[in-house]
Amino acid sequence: MSAHPTPARRRRAVNNTIAVAVSAVMLFPVYWMVATAFKPSGKILSAVPQFFPWPISLGNFQRALAKPHFWVFVRNSLTVTLSSVALSLVIALFAAIAIARFRFAGRKVLLAILVLVQMIPAAAMVIPVYLMLRSIGALDFVPGLILTYMTFVLPFTIWTLRGFVDGVPVELEEAALVDGCGRFQMYVRVLLPLLMPGIVATSIFAFVNAWDDYLFAYVIMKSQNNYTLPVWLVSFRTAESVDYGAMIAASTIFSLPVLVFFLLVQRRLVGGMTNGAVKG
Incomplete structure (x- = not known):
């Protein structure tokens, strides 16, 4: 068995790498929104980006839901x-x-x-x-x-x-x-x-x-x-200021129903594609 990858495997590896890269680019804004929603208000506009929210704060969600x-x-x-x-x-x-x-x-x-x-x-x-x-x-x-x-x-x-x-x-x-x-x-x-x-x-x-x-x-x-x-x-935007923390937390809450709806119907989508296949 040859130790060198076949052209088909190399193409598959390249395609998988491209797919992972595209997925990461598309998912990063969503991750950044969710991570920012859990940051304390003082760290949201920090000049140094914080990729992981720590300490985790629920204050943004409390202010959003209190509207x-x-x-x-x-x-x-x-x-x-x-x-x-x-x-x-x-x-x-x-x-x-x-x-x-x-x-x-x-x-x-x-x-x-x-x-x-x-x-x-x-x-x-x-x-x-x-x-x-x-x-x-x-x-x-x-x-x-x-x-x-x-x-x-x-x-x-x-x-x-x-x-x-x-x-x-x-x-x-x-x-x-x-x-x-x-x-x-x-x-x-x-x-x-x-x-x-x-x-x-x-x-x-x-x-x-x-x-x-x-x-x-x-x-x-x-x-x-x-x-x-x-x-x-x-x-959350007023003439005096913008509550970025509460706004981002509200955006996270706002996105949840779409995610839940998709998770509920995705199995039906895949199952329908399989059951709907017609053999010629």
């Missing part, structure tokens, strides 16, 4: 995010099946519109969305914010799920219909399990998109009882 209306903001964020994700997935699933499986007039135009809408910056839509919601009396109204998030999530969700529907052979659906399944039964028992990777992937995108938004939540909502957590993060 008024924190749990109200948590409730609003969860309500808006989970509602927009659920409604977007239901609507997008039916739309993706219709676009992928049926041929109708204007289908190509609709696909082009889905792509073009995603190219419009969200900031350019603030004034039109504000005027639209004002005309229907939905300003400072939680369902109005849910509707706003859905308009930005739906194009990407429909486009992504349409690709997954296209990847499912039509013969599987036809075989289920021949075996006695009704059309709705066929969608639930055959198509839906195979689409699970796409549903999970788009739900992650929709969740992050709605959870992280600050601009629309701040513009549309006017009362503190309707604000979401991104608006809460800005409250």
Whole structure:
């Protein structure tokens, strides 16, 4: 057996090294945020960087959680995010099946519109969305914010799920219909399990998109009882000073639901990819 590594092993080692380096660069800001959240206030802006927080302090988290209306903001964020994700997935699933499986007039135009809408910056839509919601009396109204998030999530969700529907052979659906399944039964028992990777992937995108938004939540909502957590993060900055310790601790708390959501669905994502594989 040769002691020298084969070209395949050398390529694998190079690829692994590059992957580790890229992962480290991407994860370092997250680590620095969490480490800084546990530092005492006097060491956060120190000229000498401290890579490991010692002594560990919980004062930043205590000041962050002591802000008024924190749990109200948590409730609003969860309500808006989970509602927009659920409604977007239901609507997008039916739309993706219709676009992928049926041929109708204007289908190509609709696909082009889905792509073009995603190219419009969200900031350019603030004034039109504000005027639209004002005309229907939905300003400072939680369902109005849910509707706003859905308009930005739906194009990407429909486009992504349409690709997954296209990847499912039509013969599987036809075989289920021949075996006695009704059309709705066929969608639930055959198509839906195979689409699970796409549903999970788009739900992650929709969740992050709605959870992280600050601009629309701040513009549309006017009362503190309707604000979401991104608006809460800005409250640590005042005209006199910035409480960096509490702000970074609040950012760490703010990131936890996204991490928890991803951990809950990642097994379903991998399992769906495995179960949805079709052998030709």
